[in-house]
Amino acid sequence: MTSILITGATLPDGTTGDLHVRDGRIAEAGGTIDRTIDAAGLTALPGLVDLHTHLREPGFEQSETVLTGSRAAAIGGFTAVFAMANTKPVSDTAGVVEQVQSLGAEHGYVTVRPIGAVTVGLGGTQLSEIGAMASSRAQVRVFSDDGICVSDPLLMRRALEYVKTFDGVIAQHPQEPRLTEGAQMNEGELSSELGLTGWPAVAEESIIARDVLLAQHVGARLHVCHVSTAGSVDVIRWAKARGIQVTAEVTPHHLLLTEQLVRGYDSRFKVNPPLRREDDVLALRAALADGTIDIVATDHAPHPLEAKECAWDEAANGMVGLESALSVVQAAVVDSGQLSFADVARVLSTKPAEIGRLAGYDAPFAVGSVANFTLYDPSVSRTFTVDQLHGRSVNSPYLERTLPGQVMATIHNGYATVLDGELVDIETVAAQVRHG
Helix, strand or coil: CCCEEEEEEECCCCCEEEEEEECCEEECCCCCCCEEEECCCCEEEECEEEEEECCCCCCCCCCCCHHHHHHHHHHCCEEEEEECCCCCCCCCCHHHHHHHHHHHHHHCCCEEEECECCEHHHCCCCECCHHHHHHCCCCCCEECCCCCCCCCHHHHHHHHHHHHCCCCEEEECCCCHHHCCCCCEECCHHHHHHCCCEECHHHHHHHHHHHHHHHHHHCCEEEECCCCCHHHHHHHHHHHHCCCCEEEEECHHHHHCCHHHHHHCCHHHCCCCCCCCHHHHHHHHHHHHHCCCCEECCCECCCCHHHHCCCHHHCCCCECCCCCHHHHHHHHHHCCCCCCHHHHHHHHHHHHHHHCCCCCCCCCCCCCCECCEEEEEEEEEEECCHHHCCCCCCCCCCCCCEEEEEEEEEEECCEEEEECCEECCHHHHHHHHHHC
């Protein structure tokens, strides 16, 4: 395996030093060096971990594949992603989750950990093969029907009881379906003005309130996906104060964008949960800063052109976000002084790895640790364009927007997937994996 010397990098704690990579791990200084990377002025972050990615394969390869999604993740500084279960067939059996994990291992750009469905076929009526997926080669620890809420409280209770036996977690999409039928955007004055059916905040908050009480009753771990309202923050803060085992995520887009973007009926801004009010955005930023919200997760949701370039009410929900996540987090909460890069390392790497029970991210720069990190230049700015998207879909809400920062290098398991801000070609990555 290639040995790499990274010189002059700024670590998340603000100190500057060199990083030595040998045999796939952080090593002591010395020995033969095959490649040197000058990291002066660059911030070294532990490899980013996304707990909420839609890779679409198997079944929806016209939107994304494990390979194309992995490429998008690598260029965004990620070294591991958790792939959501809404594939075709659904990831509700050991065979499907093992297939997804094997595809990720074959391509090598990132570590791919599959998320198992909570219910058979995402149907919400019968628990899936949770135990079989947990004991399979994929060793699934996160289960979710995202983007469908497990709305049956008895079924949710049984799922929490089941995953408790092996330290798993249920990642809930909090959306009461009866309150959001036909919803097109955030419910409020603007939805009334635009004549669009509203998605009320209480539809999210009521499910979170129910589920934290169920998690408390069972004594199991609950993870709340894509928190989007100030009221949800209040419920989660209350639950944590009571010692309930709940963690929560916020997306980059909910930290930066507001419902006002819907005025143009540009379907790139149609997402579930919807973009909310400015007050909600500010509450989410504060909650991420004080630890009420634990992590940032992209909810990367690729769609083909025909699913987004259509009338608003017919367009699919979702945005791609892997390539832009770190820049958006910098714009939303780092440049404002609410988070440091040490905090970014926590919310985008070490904590999501902990929640997903992904080993190797608790001491990312310690000698002997697997070398998973990214080199990031926070001092530059760029106009975000289609050329900077490396997945199969282009439904980004940031196109032609100026964003700060640029990932310059990504090191996954000791080998380079991104160098000088460009993807390393797949043959080179595959060769590195084979000979590692």
